[in-house]
Every structure is written in structure tokens, then in C-alpha cells.
Amino acid sequence: MRLWLRCCLVVYCLQLAAVVMATAEEMPPFEKRSGLEFVSPETRRLQEDDTSNPGMLWVLEGERLWREAVGPTGPACAGCHGEAAASMRGVAARYPLFDSASGRPLDLQGRINLCRSEHQGAPPLAFESQELLALTAFVAHQSRDLPVTAPNDERLSPFIENGRRLYRQRLGQVDLACADCHDERWGERLGGSLIPQAHPTGYPLYRLEWQTVGSLQRRIRNCMIGVRAEPFDFGAPELVELELFLMQRAAGMPIETPAVRP
Amino acid sequence: MRSIVNVPKTARAGEVIEIKTMIAHPMETGYRTGTNGATIPRNIISRFVCTYDGEEVFSAELFPAIAANPLIAFTTVAVQTGTLTFAWTDDSGVTETTTAEITVI
Numbered sequence A: 001m002r003l004w005l006r007c008c009l010v011v012y013c014l015q016l017a018a019v020v021m022a023t024a025e026e027m028p029p030f031e032k033r034s035g036l037e038f039v040s041p042e043t044r045r046l047q048e049d050d051t052s053n054p055g056m057l058w059v060l061e062g063e064r065l066w067r068e069a070v071g072p073t074g075p076a077c078a079g080c081h082g083e084a085a086a087s088m089r090g091v092a093a094r095y096p097l098f099d100s101a102s103g104r105p106l107d108l109q110g111r112i113n114l115c116r117s118e119h120q121g122a123p124p125l126a127f128e129s130q131e132l133l134a135l136t137a138f139v140a141h142q143s144r145d146l147p148v149t150a151p152n153d154e155r156l157s158p159f160i161e162n163g164r165r166l167y168r169q170r171l172g173q174v175d176l177a178c179a180d181c182h183d184e185r186w187g188e189r190l191g192g193s194l195i196p197q198a199h200p201t202g203y204p205l206y207r208l209e210w211q212t213v214g215s216l217q218r219r220i221r222n223c224m225i226g227v228r229a230e231p232f233d234f235g236a237p238e239l240v241e242l243e244l245f246l247m248q249r250a251a252g253m254p255i256e257t258p259a260v261r262p
Numbered sequence B: 001m002r003s004i005v006n007v008p009k010t011a012r013a014g015e016v017i018e019i020k021t022m023i024a025h026p027m028e029t030g031y032r033t034g035t036n037g038a039t040i041p042r043n044i045i046s047r048f049v050c051t052y053d054g055e056e057v058f059s060a061e062l063f064p065a066i067a068a069n070p071l072i073a074f075t076t077v078a079v080q081t082g083t084l085t086f087a088w089t090d091d092s093g094v095t096e097t098t099t100a101e102i103t104v105i
Helices: A002-025 A041-048 A055-067 A077-081 A108-119 A130-141 A154-168 A178-182 A216-226 A237-249
Strands: A097-099 A104-106 A205-207 A212-214 B003-006 B016-023 B045-052 B055-061 B071-077 B082-090 B095-104
Touching (some): A055 A077, A055 A130, A055 A205, A055 B003, A055 B016, A104 A108, A104 A154, A104 A237, A108 A130, A154 A178, B003 B082, B003 B095, B016 B045, B016 B082, B055 B071
Antiparallel strands (some): A097 A104, A205 A212, B003 B016, B016 B071, B045 B055, B082 B095
16 A cells, blocks of 8 residues: 555656646747837837937948949849848748748848848848848838748758757856747846847847847847857857847737847 | 928928938947957047028037937927028038928918
């Protein structure tokens, strides 16, 4: 009888452990909230009025670059794609996409650089250069208010899984995973700042701290430096996979580019 | 330099109108050092002037503590149909000028 009781107890404990492990594995269901809901009313007003949103200066510059011929022979972006308002509408909402040639996911700035080298005969633009940020912001701005639509592409699955793994991987001397803050503790404070849910719906965005527009890759690298980890290089496959996972996670949320954050 | 100005298209005579201006500028303070350890030379917009049909209605002196891409908002009185001219001058002597029309009814 005692033995039977003990067996029951062991089985019960195992079940309990399984439940605990499952909850640690699954992201707790919560209502998705844009980073805009975590900023001060003043910052929100900056974003919501195009004549006071500093990100619009980059969109404006991107529009100029869109029409400008690249190099001596290359066509302008507009030479093939025409009016961005029509041809680029909804594009940023589906990126990163699977690129068959490289067999890897490709983000929007990667696509712009690929377009430059393949069709415009021009060297790729440097990461975080004003030109690349302006063009990316201009293209992404054409999708403003459209919902993020994660592409239903089976070939992306292993990369999304890797992105998810990286998101949950503890990193750096501080030993924190993205999920530790952005899934478990959003709405709480880290130092003086509110922790948002990390939905990348407004990139490239204007950060008051940076005093300029920056990419999602720059933001992720910032977080990695914050937890005292060695950040991935700009354009590293890991960063693109993280971008991919985050966009899947933000599916259905409206694009805000150019967003303004503190 | 790229700028965005927001002026109401029409206004009643004597109405106080709000004008918003924004310009892309690094506003480099002159106090920072680059990756090579050398000081990055100061380059800020030092003066902003708004004229209304040639008459100065608003001006500002700017200093290194002002953030990059300065947003300047101010008010003036709509007196007549005319042109508002905005001019930003930086340390390198470059002046960016833009204009906006206003119709007074």
C-alpha cells in the first residue's frame, strides 16, 4: 500500500514538472501592444503628426533617392518599380521573405542592397548609412497602417525556429534572454524605462536617444550590448532570423514607420 | 539639408497662426570625440529666421545643447496674403531656405 502511494506521488510530481516545463516553453498569451503605448504623451504626439515626426525627414530623403538614377548606367528605383505608393504598398509588412538564390531569409534593407547589386550595378549601401535608412524608411512608410502579414512559406520554418531559439537564449554577462524582459516583464521598468513587448512594427524608427533614425538590427545590437553580450555583426544571419521571428510574433499589428521612440 | 514646414494654407486677417518647422541637421556639439579619439568639430545651426513678405517675424539663436534635427514651433499674426521664408544657417556657413504661401481671407 505504501509503495503504491509512493508511485502515485512520483507520477504526480512528474506531471507537475511537465506542466511547469510546458509553460516555460510556451509564450504566455497576452494582448499584443505596440511600443507606442509605452511612450510618453509628448513622444506619441511627435509620431502622430507628420510635420513634427523627425522620421519623416528620412522618408523625404528616401523619396528623393527613389527617383534618383544610380550610377552611370543603373536605373532609379522608380525606373522599374514606378510609383512607390502603389508598387511598395504592403511590401514591408511581409518582410523578411525567403530568398531562393541564397536559400535564406532576406530583410527589407537586404533586399534594397540586393536590388542595387543585381539590377542597378551599384555597390551595396553600408549598414546604418543615411541612404540605406532613408530608402528603407521610405519603402516601409508605404505600408503604414497595414497589418504585418507573416508570409506563409514552409521554407522559412527552420529560420523562424532559430529566431525563436535565439529570442529565448540567455546571453551575456547579465545572462538575460530577450524573452525574460519582453515576454515576462513587459510593462515593468528596467532602470527608468518601461519595457515594451518588442514588436518591430515601426522600423526604421527615430529614437530620441540616438537623435537619428536607426534599423531594427541596431536596436537588437543595443539590447545585446545592454546585457553585456558580444553583439552579432550587422547583416549577420542570426540578426535576420531574429527579425524574422519578431515579425511573425507581431503578425496582425499595423506598420507605423517611421515610429518615434524615447 | 532637408526641411519640413507646416503653415496653414489659409487664415483670417488678424488670426494667430502656428508654424512648425523641422530640419535634418546633426547639431554636432563640438564636445564629442570620434572613434579615433579626435574631437568632432562643432557644426550646429546657429541662427534661424522667418520672414513674412520680407519682414522678419521670428528669429532664434541656437546653441550646442539643442538636439539634432531641431523642431521649432512659433506663432505669428496673419496680416496679408503672402510668402513666408524660412532660413537656417549653420556653422559651415550653409543656409537652407524654404518658403510657404499663405492666403489671408
